[in-house]
Amino acid sequence: MIGPVLAARSDQELDRGSVLPDLRKAPITKLQLVKYAGASGDYNLIHTDDETARTVGLEGVIAHGMLSMAFLGEYLCWLAGPESIRRLSVRFNEMVRPGDTLTCRGHVKEQSTGSAGRQLVLEVWAENQRAERVTGGEAEVHIT
């Protein structure tokens, strides 16, 4: 994984509609959800305890929505570099469960060039193995 991948692209390769490379994440595990709960401070037990999840009508634990947003954060770091990210805005559309494999995808919505370099508005989303967009929205990056 070598980034930022977009810095190497020409303006033409970042035109509106240009498809961005995918970032495929490893399948989500229950251990990852326990680690994420600890690292993020989100101790809602519907993410780590099946019994609690069932009491609220779920089949079992579901991933934190913020974990899939974190995947998109990593995606932006890979695409543009951590210093270049100006905005990430998402909606949580579908539940994610242990065993699901998410892939981050995106394309360019707008490109403009200013004194600070190139500004890109990207549509980005994480989709599961059934190609359902579980979490997605818009991001803005400035590439100098």
Add this chain to the structure above:
Amino acid sequence: MDQPTALSPDLIGRVSEVVLFEVERGAIRKFAEAVQDQTPACLRGDVAPPTFPTTFRITIPGLTYDLARVLHGAQEYRYQRPLRAGDRVRCRVRVADVYRRQGRLGEMTFLILVTEGVDESGTSVFTGTTTAILR
């Protein structure tokens, strides 16, 4: 327990205390490892991943709800710069909006919370906007 907590528009404008958070290298690394974030600067603990401000947990007096009934509907972060190890960030959360809307699962309450993070020079570093949906 059967009744959802009543969240009324009276809460709009209510703010938390200002809370100081120190961005620790170990906390960045732990977060990046949990996410399996391969960004080198994040794995080293130098630069915080973009969603790291979610670790800044702040409560607003008078704002309570049943965790089992809340859905995270949407989240936005705007950044002036990334957070780095050693940053000391002062954060405050504000209730920006409370409204009811008919949704797929009946009437739901939408709660919009805005978190501002300011560094030691007094410069805004990030703004987070959380949309929580209470059924």
